[in-house]
Amino acid sequence: MLLMAAPAHADLTHKISTSVQLTVDASASQATRLGSTYSVSGNNVSATLGGLTAPVSATAAATMNSGTYTQTTDGSAFSFSESFNLGDAIPTGTTVSSGVVGTLPAFGSVTTTAGGVAGSLAGSVDSAGTMSLTAGGAGTSATGQLVTEITIK
Numbered sequence: 001m002l003l004m005a006a007p008a009h010a011d012l013t014h015k016i017s018t019s020v021q022l023t024v025d026a027s028a029s030q031a032t033r034l035g036s037t038y039s040v041s042g043n044n045v046s047a048t049l050g051g052l053t054a055p056v057s058a059t060a061a062a063t064m065n066s067g068t069y070t071q072t073t074d075g076s077a078f079s080f081s082e083s084f085n086l087g088d089a090i091p092t093g094t095t096v097s098s099g100v101v102g103t104l105p106a107f108g109s110v111t112t113t114a115g116g117v118a119g120s121l122a123g124s125v126d127s128a129g130t131m132s133l134t135a136g137g138a139g140t141s142a143t144g145q146l147v148t149e150i151t152i153k
Contacts (some may be wrong), residue, residue: 010152010153012151013151013152014149015147015149016129016148017146017147018131018146018147020144021123021141021143022122022123022125022136022142023141023143024097024115024121025113025115025116029112032108032110033087033090033107036061036064036084036087036110037083038051038052038079038085039103040081040083041074041079041081042069048067048068050064052065062087064086086110088107090145091106116136116137117139119136120135121134121136122142129146
């Protein structure tokens with residue numbers, strides 16, 4: 001028995017982790033309300049300046065008050081420019097129902113992203129660690145992950 005090898009001792013740990021993550025994108029709408037603007041400029045022009053008139057309600061946009069303009073020296077060169085942009089009134093709010101934006105705000109600058117549709121999106125892990133993933137509709141993702149770790153000390 002003197003020729004027998006000494007037994008080896010080791011701690012062995014084996015970990016297995018399985019997971020499934022399902023994601024459905026949310027719908028979103030970002031709106032920027034634009035205000036009313038008025039500008040006037042000129043050369044060789046006499047003016048009773050126009051401008052903005054205060055809105056009639058808290059949800060309305062300011063309107064334009066026209067000015068009166070005449071050429072200062074008849075027959076001479078002149079330049080004149082007047083511009084007005086009607087701002088956004090405040091509409092009722094945007095509603096989201098079942099991931100769908102049914103009514104968009106009517107603002108001057110709007111960015112809207114449609115939400116995902118789950119459809120048949122599904123994922124599972126059974127007791128044996130077997131993953132099952134089923135694709136969904138647009139704007140969805142299914143991710144399965146299997147991690148195995150072996151530690152020997």
